[in-house]
Amino acid sequence: xxxxxxxxxxxxxxxxxxxxxxxxxxxxxxxxxxxxxxxxxxxxxxxxxxxxxxxxxxxxxxxxxxxxxxxxxxxxxxxxxxxxxxxxxxxxxxxxxxxxxxxxxxxxxxxxxxxxxxxxxxxxxxxxxxxxxxxxxxxxxxxxxx
Numbered sequence: 001x002x003x004x005x006x007x008x009x010x011x012x013x014x015x016x017x018x019x020x021x022x023x024x025x026x027x028x029x030x031x032x033x034x035x036x037x038x039x040x041x042x043x044x045x046x047x048x049x050x051x052x053x054x055x056x057x058x059x060x061x062x063x064x065x066x067x068x069x070x071x072x073x074x075x076x077x078x079x080x081x082x083x084x085x086x087x088x089x090x091x092x093x094x095x096x097x098x099x100x101x102x103x104x105x106x107x108x109x110x111x112x113x114x115x116x117x118x119x120x121x122x123x124x125x126x127x128x129x130x131x132x133x134x135x136x137x138x139x140x141x142x143x144x145x146x
Contacts (some may be wrong), residue, residue, distance in 0.1 A: 006022050006056075007021060007022055007036055007045065007110075008020065008021045009021075014096060016093065016094050017089070017091075017092050017093050017094075018110040020092035020094065020110050021088070021090055022088075022092075023084070023087075023088060023089075024087045024088075024089050024110075025039075025049065025086040025087075026039065027039050027067050027084070027131060028109075030109050036041065036081060036085050036086055039081065039112045040078065040081040040082065040118040043074055043077060043078050043081065044078060047071060047074045047075065050067055051071055053067060054067040054068060054071060054074065054091070056079065057085045057112040062128050062132075062142050062145060063125070063128070065121075066121035066124045066125045066127075066128075067121070069117045069118070069121035070117070070118050070121045070122065072114070073113075073114035073115065073116075073117035073118035073121070074114070074115055074118065075114075076112070076113070076114035076117075077111065077112075077114045077115070079116065084121070086114060087112065087114075089109075089110040089111050089112045089115070090110065090112055091110065091111050091112060091113070091116070092107075092108075092110045093108055094107050095108050
């Protein structure tokens with residue numbers, strides 16, 4: 001166990017994967033465009049939208065499962081914000097460095113299981129949308145239902 005820039009860290013797979021305790025008062029990817037209350041209220045509003053969309057699409061598993069993971073992740077982060085006023089992040093992974101238009105990132109943001117569930121489900125939904133559109137372009141008669 002050691003301290004990395006005022007954060008308690010435990011190396012799991014060297015410096016590639018560490019458990020690092022971070023209290024995140026901001027939003028995803030280290031954003032800080034408002035107070036913790038702003039993020040709590042916006043998370044609740046987005047959760048309501050996701051739950052409605054989940055209810056409407058409950059019979060379409062390719063949409064319903066990712067939305068359920070998104071809702072579950074949102075609930076986890078909302079619970080942290082209500083209990084502590086911030087979200088506890090602890091998964092610290094060092095993928096590749098990013099250098100884009102003057103922006104430099106040498107270590108990825110620390111995240112939690114809820115963030116991973118939300119991110120993975122959004123990627124799955126996007127892939128599904130693009131594959132479904134491609135399939136419909138090839139055969140407009142094909143059914144979307146699972």
